[in-house]
Amino acid sequence: MTLWIAIILAVSVGGWLIRYLSDNHGWSGTDPLEREAPGGGPLPHRGAPEYWAGLGEIRTLEDAGRVLRELSGQEPKPYASIEFGRSRNEACLSVMTASAAARSWVYGLQECLGPGLVAYAGAESSLGRSSVWHREVVVGPGRDQFAIVEHAGTDACNYGMAMEDILAKLKSFDERYGIRIREASWDSVGFDLVRRPDDIPAFCAELYEFCPDVVDQGVDSMEALEELVREDGYIVL
Structure with a gap:
């Protein structure tokens, strides 16, 4: 039984x-x-x-x-x-x-x-x-594409940033290089670069300052991040 x-x-x-x-x-x-x-x-x-x-x-x-x-x-x-x-x-x-x-x-x-x-x-x-x-x-x-971040509820509270901070940075990237947002979740956002930055090391330093996880939990080194930007142009923050 x-x-x-x-x-x-x-x-x-x-x-x-x-x-x-x-x-x-x-x-x-x-x-x-x-x-x-x-x-x-x-x-x-x-x-x-x-x-x-x-x-x-x-x-x-x-x-x-x-x-x-x-x-x-x-x-x-x-x-x-x-x-x-x-x-x-x-x-x-x-x-x-x-x-x-x-x-x-x-x-x-x-x-x-x-x-x-x-x-x-x-x-x-x-x-x-x-x-x-x-x-x-x-x-x-x-x-526009920035509604994607709003739909996904993306933030970075572990770094003391709200959705508005993420949107401001993405819009800055879009103005300078053009971006196409392809993915978003509550803790990440991914986009294609339309144009490669002239100074890729400086751009990667900016990425790392804004989101250390792009290296620390991602590609493991600044050199690898620079190669990713140069060769692929797809970034996940």
């Missing part, structure tokens, strides 16, 4: 956990990249360049939801997660995908979104599977 009670409890807890992950993180127990398209059959494009080329302008959040559904095979969640799902931004729509795919989807979405909409890679989670990381791909309203 005790064994049967234990089995029943285990099944009940397992079912609750799956429902919780589905409701809070958009997870159904399978990798989103392995799912079928709505109505059956394999997802045909995975956000390939030819898909974006034929898509046209995405003008409304409803249209964006249809695209997210096509890309992921999921019904978009009516929110974006903030701080590991402790809170939600219900102005946005989101789906989960493997982290490796998230940024490429964001690049495609950003090229196709009409005025008044923004897209970004948001909260990341292993969903209990340490070898497979997944990330939200989010679309929401916004006059």
Whole structure:
């Protein structure tokens, strides 16, 4: 009798956990990249360049939801997660995908979104599977790319900085070099540099002064940061 009670409890807890992950993180127990398209059959494009080329302008959040559904095979969640799902931004729509795919989807979405909409890679989670990381791909309203930081609730309270400080620095970078914000969460923001700084060591020193984690918890040395800026131009603070 005790064994049967234990089995029943285990099944009940397992079912609750799956429902919780589905409701809070958009997870159904399978990798989103392995799912079928709505109505059956394999997802045909995975956000390939030819898909974006034929898509046209995405003008409304409803249209964006249809695209997210096509890309992921999921019904978009009516929110974006903030701080590991402790809170939600219900102005946005989101789906989960493997982290490796998230940024490429964001690049495609950003090229196709009409005025008044923004897209970004948001909260990341292993969903209990340490070898497979997944990330939200989010679309929401916004006059410009800086709305992404507001949607994600990004701050740096561990360094005594609020969201306004982060926005001021990002806008300064944008004025000097041009940036394209691609990802944001409650404790990080990632962007492409449109133009490389003339003085890369000075720029990297500015990055490190503003966010020491870019080296200390990132690339490990100023030399590596300079090479990253020079060769790749993608920065995560």
